[in-house]
Each structure stands twice: as C-alpha cells, then as structure tokens.
Amino acid sequence: MIQERRKSSNVLLDTALQEFYGAADEMGLNERLISILSHSERRVQVSIPVEMDDGSVNVFEGYRVQHSTALGPSKGGIRYDVEVDMDECEALAMLMTWKCSLAGIPYGGGKGGIACDPLNMSKKEKEKMSRTYGARISPIVGKWSDIPAPDMNTSGQEMVWIMDTISKMRGDLEPSLLTGKPVSFWGSKGRNEATGRGVATCGLEFMKMLGKNPDSMTAIVQGFGNVGSYTAKTLNEAGVKVVAISDISGSYYSEGGIDIRKAFEVIHSNPKKILTGFEKVGNCEKIDNDLFVEADFLFPCARDGMINRNTAGNIKVRYIVEGANGPITPEADEILADKGVIIVPDFLANSGGVIGSYFEWAQNLQGEFWSEDEYNRKLVNIMKGNFRRVWDYAEVKHVRMRRAATMAAIQRVADVVEMRGTFL
Numbered sequence: 001m002i003q004e005r006r007k008s009s010n011v012l013l014d015t016a017l018q019e020f021y022g023a024a025d026e027m028g029l030n031e032r033l034i035s036i037l038s039h040s041e042r043r044v045q046v047s048i049p050v051e052m053d054d055g056s057v058n059v060f061e062g063y064r065v066q067h068s069t070a071l072g073p074s075k076g077g078i079r080y081d082v083e084v085d086m087d088e089c090e091a092l093a094m095l096m097t098w099k100c101s102l103a104g105i106p107y108g109g110g111k112g113g114i115a116c117d118p119l120n121m122s123k124k125e126k127e128k129m130s131r132t133y134g135a136r137i138s139p140i141v142g143k144w145s146d147i148p149a150p151d152m153n154t155s156g157q158e159m160v161w162i163m164d165t166i167s168k169m170r171g172d173l174e175p176s177l178l179t180g181k182p183v184s185f186w187g188s189k190g191r192n193e194a195t196g197r198g199v200a201t202c203g204l205e206f207m208k209m210l211g212k213n214p215d216s217m218t219a220i221v222q223g224f225g226n227v228g229s230y231t232a233k234t235l236n237e238a239g240v241k242v243v244a245i246s247d248i249s250g251s252y253y254s255e256g257g258i259d260i261r262k263a264f265e266v267i268h269s270n271p272k273k274i275l276t277g278f279e280k281v282g283n284c285e286k287i288d289n290d291l292f293v294e295a296d297f298l299f300p301c302a303r304d305g306m307i308n309r310n311t312a313g314n315i316k317v318r319y320i321v322e323g324a325n326g327p328i329t330p331e332a333d334e335i336l337a338d339k340g341v342i343i344v345p346d347f348l349a350n351s352g353g354v355i356g357s358y359f360e361w362a363q364n365l366q367g368e369f370w371s372e373d374e375y376n377r378k379l380v381n382i383m384k385g386n387f388r389r390v391w392d393y394a395e396v397k398h399v400r401m402r403r404a405a406t407m408a409a410i411q412r413v414a415d416v417v418e419m420r421g422t423f424l
C-alpha cells in the first residue's frame with residue numbers, strides 16, 4: 001500500500017515537502033524511502049515559564065525537531081522569533097538534513113526554536129528562557145544525538161546559557177553538545193563569520209563560472225544580521241561593490257558602494273544591533289526597498305519568504321545567492337525562472353555555517369584549537385568544491401541548481417537509510 005503524501009497548511013513546511021517530492025520523483029526514488037524521509041523522526045514541544053522583569057510569568061512555547069539521524073546526529077540551529085512553531089521547525093529541520101548531506105558532513109538534520117519577541121526582552125529574561133529551554137530539551141540533545149547551534153536571533157551567548165545549564169544538570173562539561181560557542185569558551189575562531197563567508201564564497205565562485213571579475217560586479221545584501229553582515233564584508237573585501245544593504249531599520253543605498261566598515265560600527269554601537277541612523281553617517285540614502293535596486297547579484301540574507309509573488313516581479317538582478325533559509329517562495333521561484341534569473345539555493349549557499357559547526361565539534365571532540373587561517377582555508381575549499389559539484393550536476397541533469405542540489409542531497413541520505421534499514 002502506498003502512503004498518501006503529506007501536505008501542510010504551513011507555507012514553509014509545504015514548500016519543503018513539495019520540493020522533496022518533486023526531486024524524489026525526478027530521481028525515481030522508491031515510495032518506501034519517500035514515506036520515511038517525508039516524516040520527522042522526533043518532534044518535541046516544551047513549555048518554558050519565565051518570570052519577567054515586571055514580576056509577571058510568561059509561558060513560552062519551545063520546539064525541537066529531529067528530521068533525520070540517518071547520516072549522524074541531527075544538527076541545526078535554535079531560533080528565537082515570533083513566528084516559530086512546530087511546522088516551521090520541521091521544515092527547517094528537513095532543510096538541514098539536505099544541507100548536511102550535500103555538504104558531505106556526518107550529520108542529520110534538526111531545528112529548534114522558541115516563539116518569542118527577543119528584541120523586546122531584557123538580557124535577564126532571555127537568560128532564564130534559554131536556560132529553561134535547555135533543561136527541557138536536555139533529554140534529547142547530545143554530542144552523538146542532536147547538536148544545536150545559533151540561528152535567527154541567537155548567538156554564542158544563548159549557546160553558553162544552554163550548554164552551561166545542561167552541563168550542570170549532567171554534572172559534566174559538555175562542550176561538543178552544541179556549536180556556535182564564543183571563541184573564549186570552546187568555540188572556534190572563524191565560526192561566527194562562517195555562514196556569511198560561505199555565502200560570499202558561493203557568490204564569488206558563481207562570478208568565476210560566469211567569467212566575471214568581482215571588481216566589475218555589484219551586489220545587494222538584504223539583511224545585516226550575522227549572515228548578511230559577513231556576506232557583505234567578504235564580498236566587499238574581494239572587490240565586489242555592495243550598493244545596497246538593509247535590516248529592520250530600513251534599506252540603504254549608495255551608487256558608489258556602501259561603506260561596510262561604517263555599517264559594522266553602527267550596528268556595534270546600537271543595543272539592538274541594527275542600522276538605525278546609518279544614512280546620516282554612512283554617506284548613503286535611505287530607500288524604500290533594497291530588493292528592487294539595480295545590481296548584478298542579490299544576496300537575500302534576512303528571513304524566509306521575503307521574495308514572494310508580490311516582490312519577485314520587480315527584482316532587477318540576474319543572479320541570486322540565498323543566504324537566509326527559504327527567502328524565495330515557490331511562486332517567486334517560478335516568476336524569477338521565467339525572467340531567466342539563476343538562483344543558488346539556500347542549503348548550498350549558507351552551508352558554511354554548519355560546515356563551520358562541524359569543524360568546531362571536531363575540534364572539541366579532540367581537544368584541539370585550530371588557527372583562523374586553517375579554519376577559513378578548509379571552509380572556503382569545501383564551499384568551492386560543493387558549489388562546482390552542484391553546478392556541474394545541474395548541467396548534466398538539465399535542472400535548476402535547487403533541484404540538482406536537492407537530488408544530490410537526497411541520494412546520499414537514501415543510500416544510507418537503505419544500508420542502515422528502518423529499525424527504530
């Protein structure tokens with residue numbers, strides 16, 4: 001009997017499932033494997049009571065989804081955002097399975113998060129929330145089972161709170177339990193910049209395939225958080241002129257090129273780490289929407305769904321490298337394809353983060369500390385190789401890069417599921 005295929009009312013989960021089914025059909029994957037891989041191994045929900053600064057108690061909902069552990073421990077970030085829910089975590093966990101598989105690292109896919117508004121919470125409130133979340137998910141995380149990391153609105157500080165809580169509960173220091181830790185506390189030099197460096201590396205490799213010199217290229221970087229800021233910095237250092245950047249404070253444009261160093265100064269002096277007031281000191285103008293600026297490349301590094309049926313038609317770039325997870329909706333994907341825009345998919349382009357996490361975990365397990373040079377060299381080499389592999393595979397299979405990357409990723413997981421079997 002063939003099991004009916006899953007559908008979801010959550011846009012992100014439905015998109016992930018439809019892309020999976022599309023690629024699986026194109027590959028001729030058997031229905032047994034399709035059923036197994038369209039479901040997550042574990043979906044956990046926890047309640048997190050937090051005494052707020054005003055004395056009231058808020059109970060936040062937290063989640064952790066392990067989509068697959070076929071290739072190894074599930075791996076993926078923890079995000080704090082108002083839109084977090086189980087389905088979103090499941091979609092992103094599936095994306096992590098493909099990301100780790102494609103990257104060639106020994107991990108499955110997972111994702112977690114807490115539904116909250118972190119920009120309007122105090123540090124104390126966030127600490128209590130992170131620690132209780134850590135305690136609640138402690139039974140299912142571990143260096144050989146599920147390894148969290150930062151994601152949207154989380155960073156090394158949240159990782160330390162969670163790791164410290166779980167280590168104290170277990171009575172043992174557990175550095176390799178999660179990644180993205182600060183360099184001063186079992187983290188790795190290079191990890192903080194790794195996702196953005198990887199996104200930019202894909203963009204630069206793309207330019208090379210097009211026979212273009214980075215000095216002659218212009219780019220828009222949407223989002224100036226951890227991913228966007230280091231994408232912009234790395235592109236800029238390679239000679240690309242970044243003409244527009246943005247974050248929740250607005251969009252900023254400069255025909256002559258954004259002063260990225262100044263932009264870093266502005267976010268570092270702002271308590272919310274945003275670009276407010278950048279137009280006054282950055283020699284640039286504030287515009288309505290950076291997505292519609294004329295440039296060669298667009299790097300959407302903000303959040304999912306920003307390029308959708310309402311915005312896609314007005315996009316003027318020819319090449320897009322996805323830094324965020326799921327920044328382009330399926331309808332927008334079609335609109336852009338009709339316009340001849342070539343897209344490097346998220347789980348290839350932003351895999352530098354999890355590849356960097358793998359380096360951190362490997363160092364932790366061995367008690368080693370690599371130099372930043374060594375870390376960056378290895379990261380850039382892997383990113384370049386993976387980009388080339390997907391580029392070539394797309395050509396051979398006559399499909400878009402997203403489809404090629406999904407097919408290559410599914411194949412590795414499917415082969416291992418066949419070898420390991422379905423017991424458990």
Ligand code: GLU
Binds near residue numbers: 147152325351
């Ligand atoms: N949150 C990042 C991602 O979506 C990194 C995950 C990790 O390092 O485990 O890829």
